[in-house]
Amino acid sequence: MTFKVLLIDDEPAALEGLELWIDWEELGFEVCGRASNGKEGLHLIRELAPDLVITDVRMPLMDGLEMIEAWSREGTAPVKFAIVSGFGEFKYAQKALRYGVNAYLLKPVIPEEAAEQIRDIRRELVREREEQSLTRMASYEEAVSMIKDLLNGGPDALDDREKEVIRLSDAMPAWNMCLVQAAPDALARLRAKAAAMAEAGEYIYLVDLEPSSFGIVYGWNSAEDNDKAACAMAEELLADCADGQRVFMASGQAENSLLRISRCCKTAKRAIQYAFYLDHAPGLILYEQVEHLQFEDHFERLDLFEEMLQAVSLLDKPSLRKAVQLAESSLRESMPNPDIVKKLAIHVMYQIMSHMHEAAGQAAEPWIEKYNIPRISGTVMTLGDVMGDLLSCAEGCIDFLCGNSSGSPRALPRKLSTTSASTTGSR
Numbered sequence: 001m002t003f004k005v006l007l008i009d010d011e012p013a014a015l016e017g018l019e020l021w022i023d024w025e026e027l028g029f030e031v032c033g034r035a036s037n038g039k040e041g042l043h044l045i046r047e048l049a050p051d052l053v054i055t056d057v058r059m060p061l062m063d064g065l066e067m068i069e070a071w072s073r074e075g076t077a078p079v080k081f082a083i084v085s086g087f088g089e090f091k092y093a094q095k096a097l098r099y100g101v102n103a104y105l106l107k108p109v110i111p112e113e114a115a116e117q118i119r120d121i122r123r124e125l126v127r128e129r130e131e132q133s134l135t136r137m138a139s140y141e142e143a144v145s146m147i148k149d150l151l152n153g154g155p156d157a158l159d160d161r162e163k164e165v166i167r168l169s170d171a172m173p174a175w176n177m178c179l180v181q182a183a184p185d186a187l188a189r190l191r192a193k194a195a196a197m198a199e200a201g202e203y204i205y206l207v208d209l210e211p212s213s214f215g216i217v218y219g220w221n222s223a224e225d226n227d228k229a230a231c232a233m234a235e236e237l238l239a240d241c242a243d244g245q246r247v248f249m250a251s252g253q254a255e256n257s258l259l260r261i262s263r264c265c266k267t268a269k270r271a272i273q274y275a276f277y278l279d280h281a282p283g284l285i286l287y288e289q290v291e292h293l294q295f296e297d298h299f300e301r302l303d304l305f306e307e308m309l310q311a312v313s314l315l316d317k318p319s320l321r322k323a324v325q326l327a328e329s330s331l332r333e334s335m336p337n338p339d340i341v342k343k344l345a346i347h348v349m350y351q352i353m354s355h356m357h358e359a360a361g362q363a364a365e366p367w368i369e370k371y372n373i374p375r376i377s378g379t380v381m382t383l384g385d386v387m388g389d390l391l392s393c394a395e396g397c398i399d400f401l402c403g404n405s406s407g408s409p410r411a412l413p414r415k416l417s418t419t420s421a422s423t424t425g426s427r
Contacts, residue, residue: 172219
């Protein structure tokens with residue numbers, strides 16, 4: 001753990017001596033800046049945020065004690081101070097104690113003696129940093145727990161913690177959620193990156209949702225700036241993703257209270273569903289971009305799926321491809337809920353495989369095992385993926401049956417039953 005030290009002295013030789021005679025790296029510090037008077041030093045404290053400031057007392061414009069007094073009134077960040085003064089200037093030492101100065105070094109500075117006092121200061125800095133880390137971790141975990149309760153049960157699930165949520169909510173004027181979905185291998189890496197972002201940032205919380213997704217709940221300066229915040233997070237998350245790894249991301253509609261974070265989650269979930277109809281990498285989908293769109297809760301052209309089954313039963317690849325193409329075009333136009341499309345595709349694939357069993361018996365088992373039907377229900381599948389898997393399965397069936405001598409193909413059902421494949425879904 002390395003800390004920053006700022007050196008201040010109006011004598012160039014003394015300033016150089018402080019930097020060169022003391023082994024700052026061995027003591028766990030790096031020199032972040034130098035100043036020649038208190039006024040300049042005060043400016044650098046604000047700019048560089050050092051952990052320790054070592055300053056001479058007698059300097060032009062503003063002496064060391066005046067600078068320390070000014071910083072104690074400003075009080076924007078905790079800083080340790082050590083003063084350097086000549087023998088016989090005990091009045092300065094007395095005044096320094098009133099300001100809580102951590103060390104008093106006599107001129108000329110003896111490196112060994114100074115190092116011992118600096119080690120004491122570093123030990124205090126380490127202890128304080130660890131305490132801050134533990135406090136922050138506990139506060140973070142408590143905030144995540146409250147957010148999960150809000151997502152699962154709303155404000156009523158908070159019991160006696162509503163005041164704590166309101167206190168956290170009031171810290172930022174706007175809140176939202178960024179929803180992330182990915183395949184398991186990519187999801188683990190994205191989650192680790194999001195956890196690091198939450199640890200390094202402020203008012204950013206990682207919340208695990210379904211096994212294939214997580215949410216990033218974040219506070220922002222204003223609802224108008226929400227898009228910038230979400231885009232910045234998405235860009236950082238996606239920076240290390242390998243080519244070809246499918247990631248869906250969406251931000252919800254910003255709310256001015258953390259108590260309404262479940263609404264942000266709901267709108268983010270709705271927005272991310274539209275990635276199903278985007279075969280290119282969608283990047284981040286903003287709810288504002290899709291809120292005017294509406295999924296259909298049914299699909300009328302079931303005849304197109306019946307035509308696929310008929311084409312398979314007749315071993316007719318051209319007709320099969322035409323039916324799949326027409327179905328995909330019709331689906332893109334009507335935009336039914338993605339769950340409806342996945343259920344229809346899975347139903348047709350199971351009918352094809354059932355036919356394979358009837359036509360070829362055990363000989364069809366190795367072929368059937370090649371097709372991972374549950375994959376279709378995955379969260380990062382697009383319409384192109386689903387129809388591609390369906391076409392591959394149907395063409396594979398035709399190829400197998402055409403080359404199978406153990407039996408002749410039987411006709412598949414000509415009519416797709418809406419009772420066995422649900423065509424309705426939630427909006």
